[in-house]
Amino acid sequence: MKTDANIPDPDGFYEAWVAAHEGLSDAESADLDARLVLLLANQVGDQAVLLACIAAARAAAAMDRPGD
Amino acid sequence: MAAAEVWKFAPAYELPSWPFEPPPDLGARERRRYPVVIAGGGLSGLTLACDLLLRGIEVVVLDEDDTVGVRGASSRGICYAQKSLEIFERLGIYEKIRAKGITWSVGRTFSGADEIYSFNLEDDSHSEQPPFINLQQFYLEWFLVERIRELDAKAIRWKNRVVRVEHGAELAVVVVETPAGGYTLEADWFVDATGANSRIRDALGLEAHPSRHTDRWCISDVRFKKPLPVERWTWIDAPFNEGRGVWQHLMADAVWRLDYQMDEHADPESISRPEVAGERLRAQLGPGVEFEFVWIGPYQYRDHLLETFRVGRTIFVGDAAHVVCPFGARGGNNGIQDAGNLGWKLALVLQGEASESLIDSYHAERHAAAVENLRVTSRTARFLAPRSAAEHRMRRAVVALARTHPFARRLANTGRMAQANDYPPSAWATAGARTVQNVAFDGVTLMRCLARGTRFLGLAVGADAGVLAELDGLAALFPIDFRRIDPQSPLTKHLGAAAGTLVIVRPDAYVAAALPAATLDTVAATLRAALGIDERAKLSTLA
Numbered sequence: 001m002k003t004d005a006n007i008p009d010p011d012g013f014y015e016a017w018v019a020a021h022e023g024l025s026d027a028e029s030a031d032l033d034a035r036l037v038l039l040l041a042n043q044v045g046d047q048a049v050l051l052a053c054i055a056a057a058r059a060a061a062a063m064d065r066p067g068d
Numbered sequence: 069m070a071a072a073e074v075w076k077f078a079p080a081y082e083l084p085s086w087p088f089e090p091p092p093d094l095g096a097r098e099r100r101r102y103p104v105v106i107a108g109g110g111l112s113g114l115t116l117a118c119d120l121l122l123r124g125i126e127v128v129v130l131d132e133d134d135t136v137g138v139r140g141a142s143s144r145g146i147c148y149a150q151k152s153l154e155i156f157e158r159l160g161i162y163e164k165i166r167a168k169g170i171t172w173s174v175g176r177t178f179s180g181a182d183e184i185y186s187f188n189l190e191d192d193s194h195s196e197q198p199p200f201i202n203l204q205q206f207y208l209e210w211f212l213v214e215r216i217r218e219l220d221a222k223a224i225r226w227k228n229r230v231v232r233v234e235h236g237a238e239l240a241v242v243v244v245e246t247p248a249g250g251y252t253l254e255a256d257w258f259v260d261a262t263g264a265n266s267r268i269r270d271a272l273g274l275e276a277h278p279s280r281h282t283d284r285w286c287i288s289d290v291r292f293k294k295p296l297p298v299e300r301w302t303w304i305d306a307p308f309n310e311g312r313g314v315w316q317h318l319m320a321d322a323v324w325r326l327d328y329q330m331d332e333h334a335d336p337e338s339i340s341r342p343e344v345a346g347e348r349l350r351a352q353l354g355p356g357v358e359f360e361f362v363w364i365g366p367y368q369y370r371d372h373l374l375e376t377f378r379v380g381r382t383i384f385v386g387d388a389a390h391v392v393c394p395f396g397a398r399g400g401n402n403g404i405q406d407a408g409n410l411g412w413k414l415a416l417v418l419q420g421e422a423s424e425s426l427i428d429s430y431h432a433e434r435h436a437a438a439v440e441n442l443r444v445t446s447r448t449a450r451f452l453a454p455r456s457a458a459e460h461r462m463r464r465a466v467v468a469l470a471r472t473h474p475f476a477r478r479l480a481n482t483g484r485m486a487q488a489n490d491y492p493p494s495a496w497a498t499a500g501a502r503t504v505q506n507v508a509f510d511g512v513t514l515m516r517c518l519a520r521g522t523r524f525l526g527l528a529v530g531a532d533a534g535v536l537a538e539l540d541g542l543a544a545l546f547p548i549d550f551r552r553i554d555p556q557s558p559l560t561k562h563l564g565a566a567a568g569t570l571v572i573v574r575p576d577a578y579v580a581a582a583l584p585a586a587t588l589d590t591v592a593a594t595l596r597a598a599l600g601i602d603e604r605a606k607l608s609t610l611a
Contacts, residue, residue, distance in 0.1 A: 034465035042475045 001052035073350065075342040076360040078291055083206055085135040086213070088227040093244075093251040102128050103418050105242055105255035107230045107268060109133070111145065111205065112386030112403030113261030114212035118159045119411030121219040123522045125418055128253070129216070130244060132229040136213060137206030143289070145205040145400030146319050147300075151488035152404040153197035154506040154577065158515045161211040162197065169203035170318045175300035177482045180307055184470035185477040189485065194562050195505035196513050200300075200485070202319050205400060233258060233268055233382065240381050257414055257427075258382045261403075264372070266388040272379060278372040281393065283453040284330045285313075286339050286366040288349060289323050292359035296324070302482035304452070304467060308351040313452055313482070323362050326352065329452065336366035369394050371446070373438055377431040385410060390438035393445035395452070396483035402441055405488065406434050412575035415522045421547045422599040429496040429600070437489035444484050451481040491578065496598050501578040509559040514577060517551070522575050524548040524595065530555040530567035539570075542588065546595045548572070574598065 007013050020036075021029045041050055093100055104120055106113045109131035117127045138144060148156075148165065156162045173193070177185040189199030216223050227247050234241040240258035244251055260268045269276065298318050306314040313329035328348055330339050338344060345364045353359060374389045386403030410430045416422035454460045469476035488503035506515045517525050524547060528536060531552050539550040553560055555567040563579070565571050570586035572594055573579055580598045583590055596602075 030461055031464060031468075034461050035469055038465055038469055038476055038479070039473070042473075 001049050001056065072343075073346060075346040077342075078360045078362045081137075081204070081206070081362075083135050083137055084210060084213075086224070086226050088134065088247055089222075089225075090246070090248045091222075091225050091228065091251065093253050094246065094249055096251070099241075099252055099254055101239065101254040101256065102126060103256045104128070104259065104414060105130065105240070105253060105257075106259040106261055107242075108261035108263060108386075108388070109136075109209070109213070109224060110261060110263055110386060110403070111209060111212075111400050112407050113259065114209055114216065115155065115159070115404045116259060116261065116385060116407035116411055117223060118161075118212055118216050118219070119155075119407055120415060121216060121223060122159065122519075123411060123415035125415050127220070127223050128255075129224040130228040130230055130242070131224060131226055134226040136209035137204075143204035143206060143319065143325075145208075145397070146202050146317060146325055147397035147401075147486075148201050148203060148208065148404075149397055149401045149486040149488075150193065150195055150197050150199050150505065151408070151486075151503060151577075152401045153201060154195060154515055155404060155408045156208075156211075157197060157506060157513075158519045159212075159215060161215050164211045165201055165203055165208065168207055168320050169201040170298060170320060171198045171201050172298050172300060172318075173199045174297075175302070175485070177480050178301065178303045179305055179467045179470070179480075182471055184304075184467060185480040185482075187485075193505070194507050194558065196508055196515070197506055200397070202317060204319050204321075204323070207320060230262070230268060233271070235272065235380050235382050237380050256381065256418065259410075260382060260384045260388045261386050262388055264387040264391050266384075268382075269374065269384060269388050272382075274374055274376070274379070276372040276374050278370060280370045281368060281449060281453070282332045283449060284332045284334055284336070284366070284368050286328050286330050286336075286345065286348075286364065288326045288328070288345050288364050289319070289362040290326055290349060290359050291321075291323055291362060292353060292357055294353055294357045304463070304480065304482060306352075309348060314352070315482075330366070332453070340364045340366045369449075371442060373435075373442055377435055378427060383410065383427065383430065385434075389434070390442070392438070392441045393449040395445050395448040397486045398441040398445055401486045402434075402437060405437070406430075408576050409434050412522050416547060416599065419522070421522075423601055425600040426496065429494060432494050432496070433491040433501065436492050440489055441486075448481050448483050496600060497578075497580050498597065499581060501574065501580060504559075504573055504577045504579055505562060506577070507559040507562045509553065509557040514559060514573070517549075518573070518575055518577060522547060524575060524580065524598070525573040526550040526591070527553045527559070527563070527565070527571040527573060529553055529560055529565045529569045529571065531570075538588065539591065542591055542595070546592070546599070548595060572598070 044050055103125055104127050106117055106129045109129050117129045120127045156165055173189040175187050176183050193199050229245045231245045232243040240255045242253050260266055301316040303314040305311045309328050315327035317325045319325055371393055372391050374384055377384045377389050385406040392398050413426045413430055417424055417426055454463050466476055466479045470480050491501040493500045506513050526548055536550055536552055543549055563571050565582055570583045572581045581594045
């Protein structure tokens with residue numbers, strides 16, 4: 001799993017990600033992100049990297065949660 | 069307002085029954101010892117009995133009933149996979165199954181009105197048998213009983229109930245109850261094929277790790293005139309079933325199995341009332357399609373997996389050993405394939421050609437298969453019954469993308485159809501064991517080659533007469549026959565074997581080893597390992 005910067009234009013990516021959610025309800029936004037995860041996962045195409053990304057995202061959830 | 073519909077029922081299936089005949093052990097002065105005693109005349113028990121009889125092993129099957137199928141129920145299993153069909157070809161009942169059953173290979177998955185995924189199992193099939201045949205389970209059991217009775221009319225003892233088993237290191241002592249009284253017999257090997265609720269297993273106090281699922285379904289087996297494709301159709305979220313799953317499959321006698329996913333809190337009694345089930349069918353089939361019920365059956369499912377498939381001389385097969393979620397036809401087929409794995413091993417051990425340790429390879433291989441099948445079916449169960457809002461969201465994402473993006477179709481999981489499991493590396497097969505399909509070559513088929521006796525098959529790719537003559541020396545020492553196979557033959561291609569390779573195929577049509585530069589020593593070592601024979605055994609005769 002890459003942890004160093006690999007997105008060519010980070011601010012541009014973030015802007016586009018935010019823009020994609022504009023005008024959507026929370027539920028629609030969550031649906032969009034779920035579709036985005038699948039599309040990106042297929043671009044990665046490496047099982048070990050995918051599992052490492054899932055673990056990293058989950059670990060961050062544990063850190064966000066007080067007392068967990 | 070339209071008049072209320074009248075729901076029609078077809079007459080029940082007419083199943084055969086066989087008479088109780090007092091067994092010779094009743095009132096005998098001395099206990100008799102049998103090589104193999106099998107408790108339970110379901111798919112796995114009957115397949116094993118038939119397999120052993122063809123290998124020349126005397127068998128006693130104890131069945132507490134006097135018929136096939138499950139009383140009061142319709143068919144349980146309906147889909148029989150290629151590996152099972154290949155076993156039945158070897159046992160001599162395949163043609164009956166093909167003639168009675170429904171051959172299919174295409175499956176389609178729908179969301180709403182849209183097809184989002186399909187497969188054609190013909191793409192990976194090189195066998196003489198098709199990927200799948202659907203048939204009510206009791207017909208298959210019926211064919212097996214008839215075949216067993218041809219081989220040994222006394223092998224199956226109807227109305228013989230096992231009441232107690234004493235499990236020894238060298239034998240099992242089986243206490244049996246019959247309408248004419250009780251008796252006791254001894255078994256070199258005792259096989260528990262009594263199914264998911266095995267009392268024999270429970271009496272041993274073995275840990276089976278059971279778990280229950282809350283997902284709820286209701287089967288309607290139905291006959292109707294509307295022509296539908298002979299394919300496996302599944303809906304993840306059918307508009308005609310309140311957005312829940314539906315399965316549509318054809319069986320013999322023009323009976324369709326329609327299986328509806330229900331609200332998990334639904335009352336099983338009310339969802340299976342003819343008028344409720346009838347409304348569901350009417351919604352699916354549309355107005356004006358005449359149909360009659362054959363059977364309505366609500367169910368939930370569970371799973372379990374026994375930690376060890378062998379305790380001393382007692383061996384567990386089929387549902388007694390493992391139950392998986394009912395998706396992808398991985399239940400009955402694995403009971404049949406347990407029998408296919410065990411039969412030749414028991415025969416060779418009893419005939420003195422292999423050591424008793426070979427029976428441990430039955431556990432090593434079939435337990436691994438059961439672990440894999442449990443994992444595969446549990447993943448399907450999770451896809452079909454999301455447990456949280458987040459899981460519903462994930463599934464929605466898959467379904468939404470599947471309509472336009474081919475990659476997402478592979479994530480839609482309404483069952484991964486049963487395949488013959490490959491076996492992991494072990495003392496008996498250092499590179500693991502891989503299944504071989506029943507490919508035709510040189511005017512024969514693999515299963516025909518394996519149907520005579522209980523012998524391995526050494527396929528020497530492109531070998532000359534000299535090499536074969538040398539190899540034939542081994543055929544006198546080990547249960548193996550050798551034959552040359554052309555480098556261009558369809559079987560060679562299926563095996564992926566290069567010229568000069570010796571492929572050693574086990575009696576259950578699994579590759580024990582593929583030796584690229586075989587010598588008499590490496591072939592003998594491979595066979596000794598595959599038979600669990602000591603290093604020194606048969607070495608002196610070879611030298």
